[in-house]
Amino acid sequence: MEFPAASAHRGLVPWLGLLLAVRESGFTPGPEYSGRETANPDGTLIIRKVIPRDLGLYLVVAVLPKGKIAMGFGRLNVYEPLIVPTLLASNTTVTENVDAVVLTCYTNAVLTFWLYNARNLPFTERMKLSWDHRTLTIDPVRREDAGNYQCKVSNLIDAFESAPVQLDVKY
Incomplete structure (x- = not known):
């Protein structure tokens, strides 16, 4: 498998492991997840039934061969449906x-x-x-x-x- 974020910069790079850190408040995958999140081996994160509390910075860290690390991040903005005024x-x-x-x-x-x-x-x-x-x-x-x-x-x-x-x- 390759880390997709790295492919845009250096071609496909094999990766050995994945550490996912989510939002400024910094929760990581584990039992404290709400059950709506799924971290996939290809580096994607799926959040079902997004809520305003999900907004923030999301960071993916991939451990590459020879101890090298590749990181990718993005910001998720969550907009509530507008009420007609x-x-x-x-x-x-x-x-x-x-x-x-x-x-x-x-x-x-x-x-x-x-x-x-x-x-x-x-x-x-x-x-x-x-x-x-x-x-x-x-x-x-x-x-x-x-x-x-x-x-x-x-x-x-x-x-x-x-x-x-x-x-x-x-x-």
Whole structure:
């Protein structure tokens, strides 16, 4: 058998043994495995039913003839399925220069963007975002703020937009 990671660099190399170290927390194969992992003789690692706790650095060390060692590593990122966002407004009919409106995007996404009339929201000095970008406050509301608002969420796998919320501004 050969160590596949070595083949990309030096041609096929026979290997004598395999040591697998997984993640920064550093567990190695043995009884403490969750039962979802299988280390194969060809150097591959199969993890069934991946969960967020599986993310991290994975390292494979192959012991080659004459005591030489070859190593390969990679990072596993785990993304939870995105929940389609729900956008709620504190009020959808407001009075110009009197009221404020708070729009909150309910989602499990890390990245949240705001749309106004199906385009990127042009932010003004009256608009404030929460630290996680899921809450947009407009204070005070002006007539030019009237229109459809949406939040758009994404990760490296998916992207979704909320249904639009219509803001009416009375003057």
